[in-house]
Amino acid sequence: xxxxxxxxxxxxxxxxxxxxxxxxxxxxxxxxxxxxxxxxxxxxxxxxxxxxxxxxxxxxxxxxxxxxxxxxxxxx
Amino acid sequence: xxxxxxxxxxxxxxxxxxxxxxxxxxxxxxxxxxxxxxxxxxxxxxxxxxxxxxxxxxxxxxxxxxxxxxxxxxxxxxxxxxxxxxxxxxxxxxxxxxxxxxxxxxxxxxxxxxxxxxxxxxxxxxxxxxxxxxxxxxxxxxxxxxxxxxxxxxxxxxxxxxxxxxxxxxxxxxxxxxxxxxxxxxxxxxxxxxxxxxxxxxxxxxxxxxxxxxxxxxxxxxxxxxxxxxxxxxxxxxxxxx
Amino acid sequence: xxxxxxxxxxxxxxxxxxxxxxxxxxxxxxxxxxxxxxxxxxxxxxxxxxxxxxxxxxxxxxxxxxxxxxxxxxxxxxxxxxxxxxxxxxxxxxxxxxxxxxxxxxxxxxxxxxxxxxxxxxxxxxxxxxxxxxxxxxxxxxxxxxxxxxxxxxxxxxxxxxxxxxxxxxxxxxxxxxxxxxxxxxxxxxxxxxxxxxxxxxxxxxxxxxxxxxxxxxxxxxx
Numbered sequence: 001x002x003x004x005x006x007x008x009x010x011x012x013x014x015x016x017x018x019x020x021x022x023x024x025x026x027x028x029x030x031x032x033x034x035x036x037x038x039x040x041x042x043x044x045x046x047x048x049x050x051x052x053x054x055x056x057x058x059x060x061x062x063x064x065x066x067x068x069x070x071x072x073x074x075x076x
Numbered sequence: 077x078x079x080x081x082x083x084x085x086x087x088x089x090x091x092x093x094x095x096x097x098x099x100x101x102x103x104x105x106x107x108x109x110x111x112x113x114x115x116x117x118x119x120x121x122x123x124x125x126x127x128x129x130x131x132x133x134x135x136x137x138x139x140x141x142x143x144x145x146x147x148x149x150x151x152x153x154x155x156x157x158x159x160x161x162x163x164x165x166x167x168x169x170x171x172x173x174x175x176x177x178x179x180x181x182x183x184x185x186x187x188x189x190x191x192x193x194x195x196x197x198x199x200x201x202x203x204x205x206x207x208x209x210x211x212x213x214x215x216x217x218x219x220x221x222x223x224x225x226x227x228x229x230x231x232x233x234x235x236x237x238x239x240x241x242x243x244x245x246x247x248x249x250x251x252x253x254x255x256x257x258x259x260x261x262x263x264x265x266x267x268x269x270x271x272x273x274x275x276x277x278x279x280x281x282x283x284x285x286x287x288x289x290x291x292x293x294x295x296x297x298x299x300x301x302x303x304x305x306x307x308x309x310x311x312x313x314x315x316x317x318x
Numbered sequence: 319x320x321x322x323x324x325x326x327x328x329x330x331x332x333x334x335x336x337x338x339x340x341x342x343x344x345x346x347x348x349x350x351x352x353x354x355x356x357x358x359x360x361x362x363x364x365x366x367x368x369x370x371x372x373x374x375x376x377x378x379x380x381x382x383x384x385x386x387x388x389x390x391x392x393x394x395x396x397x398x399x400x401x402x403x404x405x406x407x408x409x410x411x412x413x414x415x416x417x418x419x420x421x422x423x424x425x426x427x428x429x430x431x432x433x434x435x436x437x438x439x440x441x442x443x444x445x446x447x448x449x450x451x452x453x454x455x456x457x458x459x460x461x462x463x464x465x466x467x468x469x470x471x472x473x474x475x476x477x478x479x480x481x482x483x484x485x486x487x488x489x490x491x492x493x494x495x496x497x498x499x500x501x502x503x504x505x506x507x508x509x510x511x512x513x514x515x516x517x518x519x520x521x522x523x524x525x526x527x528x529x530x531x532x533x534x535x536x537x538x539x540x541x
Contacts, residue, residue: 020114020179030168042288201484212474224534225484228466243494
């Protein structure tokens with residue numbers, strides 16, 4: 001079995017290189033698209049939690065401090 | 077309450093380390109293939125994606141068995157996420173396989189590579205999982221039917237590969253083989269590290285997705301508890317039990 | 319077992335009285351043969367091409383039958399009645415699969431001679447026993463998968479769409495085996511016996527999916 005050992009990591013820039021690069025770029029792109037989607041969902045969840053906090057605070061104040069525990073200030 | 081976030085950071089770090097090592101090995105250590113030259117490097121991303129996605133589908137089937145046996149819909153959520161992830165990985169596998177076919181054979185698709193053809197059929201099969209799921213309105217029934225489908229489709233995978241493999245005449249040369257089919261030591265190491273990296277990536281993304289879904293579910297539950305049933309908007313497309 | 323026979327008898331009687339499904343399937347098949355004549359621009363076909371055309375036509379005709387399999391149960395409360403009865407739930411699977419098998423047999427009694435008349439080059443006589451064996455195994459595959467898929471699809475919103483898109487990929491190994499087994503049979507100087515490899519694959523497929531269907535069918539009937 002004849003194998004050519006690649007001594008130096010020089011990437012050939014002819015056509016073959018483009019296809020290999022393309023394949024790995026597809027891989028990276030899929031991961032990054034997923035990260036972007038997760039970022040959107042995380043932001044939405046954060047918004048929902050903030051809204052919940054607001055509603056709870058409003059309810060607490062309306063209830064004239066009858067809650068046994070004080071809400072901690074959200075970390076800004 | 078189940079949490080999925082624990083250990084996620086460690087897993088993610090392990091994934092980063094392994095994938096970085098794999099990429100380094102692919103481009104700096106693995107020797108050039110005698111037949112295909114530089115193009116063969118695609119092998120190190122295509123085959124792990126394909127293998128991990130197939131295992132992901134089978135994992136989804138196993139988790140679905142868990143759901144049917146216990147009736148606990150969290151198993152169904154785990155199964156759904158596994159199949160969803162595996163489908164995304166498998167599309168990556170198909171695209172990289174197509175690029176490899178184009179680079180070495182000149183066509184974007186080849187029919188005389190039995191593994192790629194079987195793979196396409198499996199992907200078509202599992203691509204129907206989500207349309208099926210979300211066309212059933214009752215959540216309990218949706219979860220149950222999705223689990224049944226996942227199990228049937230999981231049983232289908234090996235049969236499909238056998239049938240397609242046999243259907244290929246032995247006249248056509250395989251497109252995507254390596255030098256004589258044997259992997260020399262350095263290539264084998266690189267391949268195994270790449271496989272490990274992609275498998276860890278799957279595990280990390282699965283856990284990540286489960287954590288996000290769980291957090292969303294708990295937020296909705298909190299909202300429901302504090303503000304009543306009406307304050308919670310009906311869920312659109314989701315496998316979450318609450 | 320008796321419950322399965324009762325449900326089977328009900329379905330066969332229903333079909334005999336209303337003639338809804340099988341004539342439509344047969345008509346569809348014959349029309350498809352005509353279309354293939356024009357699409358392929360051939361007077362006769364033989365060999366693997368003939369096997370492919372026959373298999374595909376039977377498949378799509380079977381899809382018509384599969385779409386209709388559980389509709390009556392769904393619309394007229396048959397599921398509820400069955401669940402209330404103290405019978406093994408897989409009886410419904412056996413009955414429906416047997417009914418579908420029977421419909422396919424009747425379909426093929428009409429469609430295969432029509433195929434021989436319209437499109438097939440070589441005569442049908444010598445390969446007939448082999449062809450019957452192949453089609454019997456193929457019918458079993460259609461019946462099992464069809465019942466499973468139909469039971470899943472009948473509860474979804476897009477009933478007629480879901481059935482085919484789930485069923486077709488699942489049936490691909492069976493289709494490969496059927497078409498490849500029938501190919502040498504329908505060749506111009508064909509052999510009388512189908513290749514054993516593909517018969518074995520078909521039989522294995524039938525066995526595996528019959529077992530899988532048996533294992534999971536209960537879960538499809540729960541309320």
